[in-house]
Amino acid sequence: MKVETMLAAKGDKVVTLRPDATVATVIRMLKLESIGALVVSEDGEKILGIISERDVVRALVDHGGEVLKVRVAELMTRSVKTCTPDANIKDVMAEMTRSRVRHLPVVRDGKLSGIISIGDVVKNRLEELETETSVLRDYIVGRG
Numbered sequence: 001m002k003v004e005t006m007l008a009a010k011g012d013k014v015v016t017l018r019p020d021a022t023v024a025t026v027i028r029m030l031k032l033e034s035i036g037a038l039v040v041s042e043d044g045e046k047i048l049g050i051i052s053e054r055d056v057v058r059a060l061v062d063h064g065g066e067v068l069k070v071r072v073a074e075l076m077t078r079s080v081k082t083c084t085p086d087a088n089i090k091d092v093m094a095e096m097t098r099s100r101v102r103h104l105p106v107v108r109d110g111k112l113s114g115i116i117s118i119g120d121v122v123k124n125r126l127e128e129l130e131t132e133t134s135v136l137r138d139y140i141v142g143r144g
Contacts, residue, residue: 003092003106003116004085006124012114014105016041019048019073023059026051026072036117037103040076045111049076050103082107083116093121 015029016039029038030053037052051072059067059075083092083104092104096118106114 001089003087007114014115021072023070024068049078051076
C-alpha cells in the first residue's frame with residue numbers, strides 16, 4: 001500500500017503553527033486536535049520543523065514552568081524526515097523505526113500535503129494482517 005492510499009482514507013489535514021508561537025500554544029493545539037506533533041510552517045506548505053509532545057517534555061526538564069513562554073523555533077526539530085505520497089507503507093514503517101520518529105510529513109511537489117503517524121502505519125499493518133488471515137482461513141476451510 002502507498003502513503004497516498006492511507007491519506008485518502010484518513011484525510012490529509014495537517015495542523016501547522018508558526019515558529020514564533022509559544023509552547024503554551026503548542027500544548028493547547030495538541031490537546032484540542034488530539035495529536036502528538038505539529039508541523040512548523042509560515043505558510044502551511046514549506047516545512048520549517050516539527051514539534052512533538054516529546055520535545056515539550058524534554059524542554060520542561062530544561063526550562064521548568066517557564067517553558068510555556070519559549071518560542072517553538074527554539075525547540076523544534078529542524079531536520080525533518082518526510083515521505084512522498086507514492087512511498088510504500090512498509091518502507092515508511094522501516095524509516096520511522098530506523099530514525100526513531102513517530103510522525104512523517106508527506107511532501108508532494110515540495111509542498112506539505114499530509115502527515116502520517118506511527119499509529120496510522122500500525123493500524124494499516126494490522127488491517128493487512130487481518131485480511132491475510134481471513135483469506136488464508138477461507139482457503140483452508142474451502143479445501144477441507
